[in-house]
Amino acid sequence: xxxxxxxxxxxxxxxxxxxxxxxxxxxxxxxxxxxxxxxxxxxxxxxxxxxxxxxxxxxxxxxxxxxxxxxxxxxxxxxxxxxxxxxxxxxxxxxxxxxxxxxxxxxxxxxxxxxxxxxxxxxxxxxxxxxxxxxxxxxxxxxxxxxxxxxxx
Amino acid sequence: xxxxxxxxxxxxxxxxxxxxxxxxxxxxxxxxxxxxxxxxxxxxxxxxxxxxxxxxxxxxxxxxxxxxxxxxxxxxxxxxxxxxxxxxxxxxxxxxxxxxxxxxxxxxxxxxxxxxxxxxxxxxxxxxxxxxxxxxxxxxxxxxxxxxxxxxx
Amino acid sequence: xxxxxxxxxxxxxxxxxxxxxxxxxxxxxxxxxxxxxxxxxxxxxxxxxxxxxxxxxxxxxxxxxxxxxxxxxxxx
Amino acid sequence: xxxxxxxxxxxxxxxxxxxxxxxxxxxxxxxxxxxxxxxxxxxxxxxxxxxxxxxxxxxxxxxxxxxxxxxxxxxx
Numbered sequence: 001x002x003x004x005x006x007x008x009x010x011x012x013x014x015x016x017x018x019x020x021x022x023x024x025x026x027x028x029x030x031x032x033x034x035x036x037x038x039x040x041x042x043x044x045x046x047x048x049x050x051x052x053x054x055x056x057x058x059x060x061x062x063x064x065x066x067x068x069x070x071x072x073x074x075x076x077x078x079x080x081x082x083x084x085x086x087x088x089x090x091x092x093x094x095x096x097x098x099x100x101x102x103x104x105x106x107x108x109x110x111x112x113x114x115x116x117x118x119x120x121x122x123x124x125x126x127x128x129x130x131x132x133x134x135x136x137x138x139x140x141x142x143x144x145x146x147x148x149x150x151x152x153x
Numbered sequence: 154x155x156x157x158x159x160x161x162x163x164x165x166x167x168x169x170x171x172x173x174x175x176x177x178x179x180x181x182x183x184x185x186x187x188x189x190x191x192x193x194x195x196x197x198x199x200x201x202x203x204x205x206x207x208x209x210x211x212x213x214x215x216x217x218x219x220x221x222x223x224x225x226x227x228x229x230x231x232x233x234x235x236x237x238x239x240x241x242x243x244x245x246x247x248x249x250x251x252x253x254x255x256x257x258x259x260x261x262x263x264x265x266x267x268x269x270x271x272x273x274x275x276x277x278x279x280x281x282x283x284x285x286x287x288x289x290x291x292x293x294x295x296x297x298x299x300x301x302x303x304x305x306x
Numbered sequence: 307x308x309x310x311x312x313x314x315x316x317x318x319x320x321x322x323x324x325x326x327x328x329x330x331x332x333x334x335x336x337x338x339x340x341x342x343x344x345x346x347x348x349x350x351x352x353x354x355x356x357x358x359x360x361x362x363x364x365x366x367x368x369x370x371x372x373x374x375x376x377x378x379x380x381x382x
Numbered sequence: 383x384x385x386x387x388x389x390x391x392x393x394x395x396x397x398x399x400x401x402x403x404x405x406x407x408x409x410x411x412x413x414x415x416x417x418x419x420x421x422x423x424x425x426x427x428x429x430x431x432x433x434x435x436x437x438x439x440x441x442x443x444x445x446x447x448x449x450x451x452x453x454x455x456x457x458x
Contacts, residue, residue, distance in 0.1 A: 011170070013166040013167070013169050013170040013173075014166070014170070016166050017164070017166040017167070020166075027195075027245070027246035028193070028194055028195030028196070028245035028246045029194065029195070029196075030192060030194070031191060031192055031193075031194045032189070032190070032191055032192070033188075033189070033190045033192065034187070034188070034189050034266075035186075035187070035188045035189075035190075036185070036186070036187050036188075036259070036262070036263065037185070037186045037188075038184060038185055038259065038458050039183060039184055039185070039186065040181070040184075041181055041182065041183070041184045041257070042180075042181030042182070043181070043182075055390065055391055056457075057388075057390055057431075057434075057450060057452065059434055060431055060434035060450065061457075063434040063435075064434070085457060085458075092180070092181035093180035093181045096458065097457065097458045104194070106189070106191065106270060106382075109189070110189065110263075110266075110267055110270075113187075113263075114263055117259060117263075117458055120457055120458045121455075121456075121457060121458040122455070123436075123455065124455060124457040124458070125390070125431075125452065125455050125457075126455055126456060126457030126458075127390060127391035127392070127452070127453065127455065127456055128456050129391070138391060138392040138453070139456055140392070140427075140453055140454050140456060191382050208314065208315055209381075210312075210314055210355075210358075210374060210376065212358055213355055213358035213374065214381075216358040216359075217358070238381065238382075249382065250381070250382045259458075270382055273381055273382045274379075274380075274381060274382045275379070276360075276379065277379060277381040277382070278314070278355075278376065278379050278381075279379055279380060279381030279382075280314060280315035280316070280376070280377065280379065280380055281380050282315070291315060291316040291377070292380055293316070293351075293377055293378050293380060
């Protein structure tokens with residue numbers, strides 16, 4: 001099981017591939033893997049986005065992700081999982097989050113992966129601040145918290 | 154868009170990674186990728202499985218997969234997708250199927266990926282014959298079609 | 307008219323037929339083709355297709371059609 | 383008793399406070415801490431946590447607790 005918040009860019013498919021070489025995940029034991037990758041888009045709410053600051057509450061975030069993972073493991077009888085989330089300065093096309101779940105069966109893998117993503121969005125203590133050509137704005141619940149400030153300098 | 158039935162083993166994560174380098178899938182345009190990989194288990198219905206023959210109806214399978222893909226692209230507004238399915242002799246831990254979907258949003262990527270898997274299971278003309286220590290058996294709808302024949306020789 | 311008939315998976319093994327051509331002078335349905343070749347009642351879960359599209363047992367056939375019979379599919 | 387209070391994201395910027403320690407001799411709730419530091423009514427969508435667990439505004443605090451205030455989260 002991997003739960004990590006990482007400041008550096010990562011290649012999600014290499015992470016999944018590497019994880020499957022983990023001897024804890026016995027070859028032949030799992031029939032299904034579901035993976036989700038959320039990637040930063042260069043466009044949001046009608047504006048081009050140049051970069052994003054991903055702030056988080058160190059300590060609480062890890063604690064919440066561990067609770068989410070434990071719930072999903074039990075409920076969906078997962079064999080293993082990855083939750084890997086970026087923090088810091090993100091550029092368009094950078095992966096932001098990877099969730100991968102392994103299970104004996106398809107429904108469990110899909111169900112676990114989707115549920116982790118839902119809980120992650122509602123419980124994990126991350127906040128996004130976008131950099132536009134016109135300034136910066138906080139993105140709250142998919143909508144900007146307030147209008148962007150006037151251009152500085 | 155990749156739709157393929159392949160006789161050789163493949164590395165699903167490398168396929169997804171390679172596909173994202175496709176210039177048709179503009180960097181920064183998609184916010185979400187969902188992927189599902191079905192893998193051959195070494196155990197099914199209480200028996201160890203040594204190998205599996207994956208028979209398919211060449212021509213009809215490709216046609217059905219193309220229809221499934223077109224439906225999912227439109228319904229879920231997908232930006233791109235992969236359906237890659239093995240045929241021939243499969244060994245435990247070999248990937249059998251990869252479905253990957255790219256979209257602007259999470260729900261569309263998940264919904265498209267799951268729906269393709271559902272249709273694929275119900276419409277794509279594949280049949281599985283397992284090799285056990287005691288002989289071979291057809292697997293029909295997750296249950297064996299008939300009891301395995303007595304050991305030969 | 308001339309019809310190509312194909313069988314797959316356990317059905318192919320049971321009947322011992324992979325592919326067969328049939329020639330008839332009168333109108334034919336899928337059911338006619340099944341009775342003609344298989345000489346037994348169709349299994350309850352039998353599926354059939356004409357020219358790579360799923361089809362009902364009563365569908366009428368045309369010259370050059372490819373008809374396929376197979377058990378429930380099991381991909382993925 | 384001594385409480386650590388933290389603010390995140392847009393709330394941190396609006397109040398201009400990242401982290402603060404408060405010391406009191408009497409029993410305190412999260413709401414007391416908010417009023418004491420922010421000196422304004424809480425925003426409608428305000429979230430709070432005690433020791434890394436989500437908490438209600440009326441929760442009572444104990445010596446050494448870490449209280450955090452933040453806007454709706456937005457990960458993934």
